[in-house]
Amino acid sequence: MIRNTKRETLIAYILIAPFVAIYALIFVYPTIDMFRMSFTDSPLIVMPNGQPPEFVGLENYTRLASDRRFDTAFWNTAYFVLLTVIPGTIVALGIALGISRLSGRLQALVLALFFLPYILPVSVVYRVWDWTLNFQFGIAMHVFDMIGIDRVPVFKVTGWFMPAVALVTIWWTAGFSILLFLAGIRAIPQEIYEAASLDNATRWTTFRRVTWPLLWPVTALVLTIQLILQLKIFDQVYLFSTGGRPNDNLVLVYYVFQRAFQNDHGGRAAAIAVVLFLIVIVVSVLNFQLMRLAEKKQ
């Protein structure tokens, strides 16, 4: 049968057209508009009866250099990524290795327990941890009292805030990474382990020489997903710092929100969003290249 490639291409185009149209409308167009807006002094929403925004060149970008809140937001985001990406991945890997040793119903039960937090909405996560760590009424504080340590206002002190939010985030999101790791572990052929045990390999050697290298593609995937996700951190920080010390706990997306929705500075908010966009791209590309390098080495 002779295939009509022209016709097939046409059908392919028609089939992807709805997706491309929606993608262009709700992603490509707003992104381009964000770049344009970042060079103007536009408010968040330009009123039909209001003045049209004016172009201000690079001003929104140059002023970021001396902007204290941007500085805080930038370093807090970096700190948060440091606290969550690699530790979160290690925790998930450890739990996944443990679960893989269990079997049957018990395995399903334990997996479900670890996965449960992941299905909670962030507002519930916030409530749960606020009940636990609230300075006046949190249950953890009563435990502190019992064992005689001083109460700690965890979410109200700058030193504790980011580590605590990082811990909550790892607790909340580890379930998904565990699932990915488990799938990876199950894909490793059992014969390799049998061969290793015939060679009298210790547990540690087996892990280092068999599990770790064969699991590397999954680890790389988990790291990349975590990295992008944590760079965009907003919800937890926003919820845990409302009313507290918001400007000390700023992260980049939070700062975009403040500029856009509280100060009504659409242009300046767009500039920060563009910077974040570029950071995410650069970091992801770097991350990807590093992973490839690591893979080649192995």
Place this chain on the structure above:
Amino acid sequence: MNKFVALAAGAMMATAAQAQETVVWWDFLGGGDGVRMKQLISEFNEAHEGEIAIDATTLEWGVPFYTKVQTSVAVGEAPDVMTYHASRIPLAVQQGVLDEITPADWEAMGFGEEDFAPAIWNAVTGPDGKTYGVPLDTHPIVLYYNKDILGAAGQLDENGLPIGLGSGEDFTAMLQALADSGEVTFPLGSVTADGNFMFRTIYSLMGQQGGELMTDGEFLAGDNAEKLTNALTVLQDWTNAGLQSTYTDYPATVALFTSGEAAMMINGVWEVPTMTDLHADGKLFEWGAVELPMIFDQPATYSDSHVFAIPAGSSQDPEKRAAVLEVMSSILQESLFWATAGHIPAYNAVTNSDEFKMMEPNATYSSLTANMIYDPQSPLAGVAGPMFDVMSTYFVPVLNGEMDPAEAVEEIAYELNDL
């Protein structure tokens, strides 16, 4: 024949329905006051059956509400009338979100400048001298106190009012006496974990020294910085002496007071329904609420107002406009009932009525309307505004004794002027 009658009846009903004007209403009243507003609305709808019907929606308070209003005005889907905070009017005028309440509108409603306290009228007046809101109430902060505990500690006068309200020393002495009595964990329940909330108290204490946050577009100019430092120092001293709760957020503060662990609490009048309802159920001690103590030279209390506002571009049709004006004026006339939510009605005719003067605890604290101060008139001010966030960030460490007040004020001045 029957069919014909039914058709005719249907046609008649249709014209009746057309004559009825539907007023789309948005508010952000989600608490005990929301319940009372719903009752006012349903009473209005009953009284105006066939003429005007209010179609009300309650939305999330704060930034979500104000963002939604802004978006809806931009696309022409705004409601006919909405509630607004007076403190947000300067920003709203800059954004072009509000329609002017014209002199003709005021005349149609039968109100004018003389019907409201000067501070309130000033707060609804935009930078251009036009008015942008119809004030419904004023909701200041007050001092709640536990009569049982204060009485036992000998801190009540013969009228059942706290004795230490005259000066900073008196008030601190009263707090100390309560601490010494050993009856309570905290003499004063303070929202020390929420600088946003504490802005109200701290701004009041600045006002008690005649201080202003913003003069000629500059924040904390001249000796205003020193006055803010003084206010913060007083509060920090209470923390250092163990006289107020530390790192306590809003719900926890209310819980400390209602459970009797804190003898007093500075909070908004909107918590009055909480106390009234608990007391009616027999779950609360005897309590009272009074104007803030005079810590410095003159009485002053922070307040804000709920106002009615018309979104830009809405209610332009004369009949619709008339209906909206009727809604606003009727609710204002009925605002005695609104006072059961703790608020002080803005309309003087209501506050001057004998019924209001009998109403407790409102009547006890309504004297403060003479000493009210409002937010500075700036697009940066207002509930959930950027100014709040700057302040909050430094108030929390200061109030809990982590940071020196003078150092905090320096940082606040820098950041506010940097906004």
